[in-house]
Amino acid sequence: MATSLCVYKYKEYLESVNIELNGAIVVGKSFTIDGFAEKPVRIVTHAHSDHLHGLEESIRYSKHVLASPITLDLIEALGYINSDLLPFFKLKSIPLNYHQVYVYEDEEVEFYDADHIPGSVQVLIRLKDKKLMIGYTGDFKLTSKTEIMRNLNVLIIEATYGNPYYNRPFKESVPQILLDLVIEGLCKYKRVYIYAYHGKIQETMSILRTGGIDAPFILPDRAYRVAKILEEKHGYNYGRYFKEKNAVFNKEKYIVFKHFNSAKDRRLDGKGLHIVLTGRLTHEPFMKVDEYTYVVSLSDHADFNDLVKYVEYSNPELVIVDGSRQGESEALKNTLLEKGFCSIVLP
Numbered sequence: 001m002a003t004s005l006c007v008y009k010y011k012e013y014l015e016s017v018n019i020e021l022n023g024a025i026v027v028g029k030s031f032t033i034d035g036f037a038e039k040p041v042r043i044v045t046h047a048h049s050d051h052l053h054g055l056e057e058s059i060r061y062s063k064h065v066l067a068s069p070i071t072l073d074l075i076e077a078l079g080y081i082n083s084d085l086l087p088f089f090k091l092k093s094i095p096l097n098y099h100q101v102y103v104y105e106d107e108e109v110e111f112y113d114a115d116h117i118p119g120s121v122q123v124l125i126r127l128k129d130k131k132l133m134i135g136y137t138g139d140f141k142l143t144s145k146t147e148i149m150r151n152l153n154v155l156i157i158e159a160t161y162g163n164p165y166y167n168r169p170f171k172e173s174v175p176q177i178l179l180d181l182v183i184e185g186l187c188k189y190k191r192v193y194i195y196a197y198h199g200k201i202q203e204t205m206s207i208l209r210t211g212g213i214d215a216p217f218i219l220p221d222r223a224y225r226v227a228k229i230l231e232e233k234h235g236y237n238y239g240r241y242f243k244e245k246n247a248v249f250n251k252e253k254y255i256v257f258k259h260f261n262s263a264k265d266r267r268l269d270g271k272g273l274h275i276v277l278t279g280r281l282t283h284e285p286f287m288k289v290d291e292y293t294y295v296v297s298l299s300d301h302a303d304f305n306d307l308v309k310y311v312e313y314s315n316p317e318l319v320i321v322d323g324s325r326q327g328e329s330e331a332l333k334n335t336l337l338e339k340g341f342c343s344i345v346l347p
């Protein structure tokens, strides 16, 4: 199916949905998602900075800010809101649980689990006057927890790993590999350093605790604050952990989490094993890069096959691939067209 012809068929849908250059996903009369637009309701899918664009502007302009209870707590705890605006943020924010329905005039919002980071959601919007169902995945990972939005007129999908190059067929074996490497590191050196982005740190903490590792975690300040909130307010359990600054390093075995970007400054002094977590390693589940360092392929995004699988399961009439964020939107669109799905990239 040629792009222009199929899009022409659905051009009336494009009057109700758009992606702006600033990353705002604008749906219906009322909603802007993950970016600022002049709409009464701002929706936030999750607490990653590329989905928080213009949030302060939205707090000033919009009547409500809608997100999951965890996301609202994380936005505050991670300091994304200037203190002057914090009272307005609290006043305007509406926590919405999965499958609770929020109604604004004749338009409805419902959240689906995205299994990307704690609190992350997909957004389903029903435009009752136009009888349209529009879904936006936000960032997601395709697992048994992820809920597929079906019966959609329009699906808006992320494209972080939208190129066929980004497949990780071994991904289900990665948690066990990570666990084995950490156990090996603790036995050999007593210290294991893990480098990852926010979100993946929490996932790894859960993998290690579920896998029976009880060595204490040493966390950077932000990750510590996140862990506290998830434990105290949202029922997570991470066992023993300490803030980096307060940690007293004794002879005990321990696991130190660090931001991904500090991996380049790691000290290869034989006093610890270093594990760098990335979604970009695609040809094997892990790789030894020097005597003391492994790179492990752990991702919190759907890989290419999973992006395509999501579209096949969902089977929408029109697919809009988000081209406003980092990713490979054109490659994903082309594959979807080949498979017979009408798809375009916006903006």
Ligand SMILES: [Zn+2]
Binding pocket: 046, 048, 116, 139
């Ligand atoms: Zn994200």
